[in-house]
Amino acid sequence: MFNHGGQAAFEAGHRVNGSLLGFKFGVWEGDHRVPFIARWPGKIKPGTTSTQLISSVDLLAKFAALTQQTLDKSQLADSVNVLPALIGEPEDPLRDTLVLCPHSPAHLAVRKGKWVYIGAQGEGGFGGKPGTHTAGGPIAASFVGNVNSDIENGRIKKDAPPAQLYDLEAHVNQTRNLHNEHPEVVKQMSALLAGYAPQRPGPKKGKDKSASKREHLNAPSKPGATTPVAASSVSADNKPTIRSPNFVVIRSVKSFCRIDASSGGRNLNQDTRS
Template structure:
């Protein structure tokens, strides 16, 4: 039956485009490959996400285009590799909009196809067209200029200022007599791993509405209410949660609910949020006509909360090497689940190589649009069926350091430098624990390192056969120099 549906779609996509499905895209923040039950987690319980997987398709080789938040979100919305924009790290306050709003984006394409579009949660792509946005005026261009009809969420990230809500173009609760001022200390609560300097001072009214421990409940309420108001569809919801980025601030009923500390508690609140979104679709009788995709902007991070979870026996990224920011698999191989009852086979698993950068072209095909992202491929056949051949044969993967730009080619992964290309703090307890220090802490092995330190005779570049060595224990570049050379040349050609 599934093969027949896929064949019909390939022959006549207009049959499907005539009645567009609703699309709910849930993008978690820093949710690692091993952070949910259906991907192997045992110290946290994620019944709603596991149910989503049992009702749809779980991908085992899906990736964010970058191991860092802002670049991966840029790629998802634009269908363009972030290195082409010279995006390698997160943009912090203040920053102008990094997306060229004059070019097609995922929401603007869907809007042209008749969709109502909304974004709830973390934006983290900048505001305005000046180096420093005026937080006391209209914040535009922003999400609305990128194609969303409505936006409500946190403008940057939950660990950094300005610690306010933004709705459409304005800071929520802003009092002209008490404006936001950059610098000083914001009137918000202190949490572990929350970065306060520099911060927004003054604006007590706006800060008073911002309660980190209510993020989950607030964003979920906003999203489900918007869906109820647009039930006649079609609609596109981009639910970009601050979960599970640090600081870990779960609501009261989730505190102490997991076996992995606050890190795990935050995951379990995220799972509840997913459940509320799915229950709303059922309530509105939209389950059968809604494509739901759940994924993460990059891999799990071995910050202080991540280290505590690891000590409790929770493996953030499963058996993958590395963490957020790394070119290693743990930095960018992420959970990816797709559900569309009657169209996607329930309980199925796919090992197709796909990337979030592909969503723009995939959704375009789904809705009958001829828009395509510069680096985006249509992977709809991987969602609806089980293609016999790979749809994507190569993929560029960006870590935090541009020196470590990586290329995937079939089972091969080439990295153009030593190490992971992410954080490199050495001491447990440090926020930026990574590289050799992380390997020593976790007990993971990599042939280029010995007891947490880079071997002096380690090759200058790296090559791994992920089919034979998914944990990346052995750099085989000296055994296959011809493959590494070919991939280095191909990577250079793609960059040019």
């Protein structure tokens, strides 16, 4: 969302997203890629930069390790301990996959290695015209001068691919959609994304009269009365069954600035989402 504050900053000569494509609530890099700076005298070497891909959700596992706390898998969810990236540079990636979840569920995306795959056109955020508080999308991208191969005069081209694939190592500003040039990568990334995407609910069906009657008969007859629990919702030991979600969606944040050695800080490339 390129809101009034962002537009005022732009008019004053400041680009809040730098040269990155996209705005708040969207899935392009300008939405979620931000600097991540850490300072720990005696532990973090000043002026260094990490290339590790990390997420804000990873801070949970990192602080647990730092404070020597033990968390089980259900508590950690998708959190990865990134402490090694703060105090050194591991040879292998701590993580290479992240799911990006913008405002629009149809624009769920996945990052793996250098590739990011977006399963739809556009950024999936707000799409108002500049001048409105909910400005964003292709029209706002053109307004600030961003270039993208799918966009022309603030609109998605009629012949633009149905989805998007970007090589962030070659084009961090996402100037070129490589969807049609790498069909094999698209196939792999779309399959990976499908494994994270939640199941869509089926079409709603109208209630039959017998169902309504059963619900009426099972309803409490007076304050304090209870409704019978369906047998399918209790376990063998007569305890309610609690179902946990089968996936965790995270947002990504990735840094793009280098810290001066005099600052005593360490800058990490961080790519998230929650």
